[in-house]
Amino acid sequence: MQEIFLSPVELRFSFLILYFAAYAFIGWIWESTYVSVRKRHFTNSGFMIGPIIPVYGFSVILVLLLLEPFKNNLVALFVLGALLITVIEYLTSWLMEKLFQARWWDYSQLPLNLNGRVALPISLFWGFGIVVIVKLVHPFVSRFILGLPATTAILSSVVFTDLLMFDLGFTVANVIGFRAATQRIGNTVETMKADIKNQADTHLDGWFEHFRANIKANDRLPRLNYVERRLLHAFPNLKFKRTTASTKEISRIADFLRKRRE
Secondary structure, rough: OOOOOOOOOHHHHHHHHHHHHHHEEEEEHHHHHHHHHOOOOOOOOOOOOOOOOOHHHHHHHHHHHHHHHHHOOHHHHHHHHHHHHHHHHHHHHHHHHHHHHHEEEOOOOOOOEOOOOEEEHHHHHHHHHHHHHHHHHHHHHHHHHHHHOOOHHHHHHHHHHHHHHHHHHHHHHHHHHHHHHHHHHHHHHHHHHHHHHHOOOOHHHHOOOOOHOOOHHHHHOOOOHHHHHHHHHOOEEEEEEEOOOOOOHHHHHHHHHHHHHO
């Protein structure tokens, strides 16, 4: 096989892509494990289908690039790491809300939060996590990636980038339909609650039984596909801007419609 010659800049860029892939995967393992333990069943907690959470990859890359001068100062690394990740988390929350008309996570119940997008306890956790990554995790990851042959590095980075772009495009396409479908289901939940609100012998949480008995409401609602249902389960605190129905209520109907179709 003909050898591939890379300039130092090309090789460095390939390594950065592999660092991104590694930490996006590590972030996915962490979040999915945490959520799965809490729910007592496996949950892919990422926004995308594949086993990666890109915001972790971007965050760690920025930390490695910007905080290199402070890597031996644990206090500075903790404080600056916490601040940097907090800014990234806030901007990510704001951007995703603008793009998809939904709040994907909400820290409103935590103390010292800012618009529910970030909160001091979470920021302190990120600061601690950055110290652990830089001092303990990154030396192993770096040793493995920098030890790859140049040909393997460039081919791996190209394959990963292609898969990432496909996954991103497929996920975004599904989220566009997901937004419209969940709004219709949410509007149905609101209608059912309004229908039984003034019935003295019926509790408001009896809306689902009212829904099940209404065949016409069942038939006219969209059926969520696997990706859309997974997003509901992966983001239990998801808040939609165009309906007051909760994620749990929408997910309940989506699961009911899936089983009814089967």
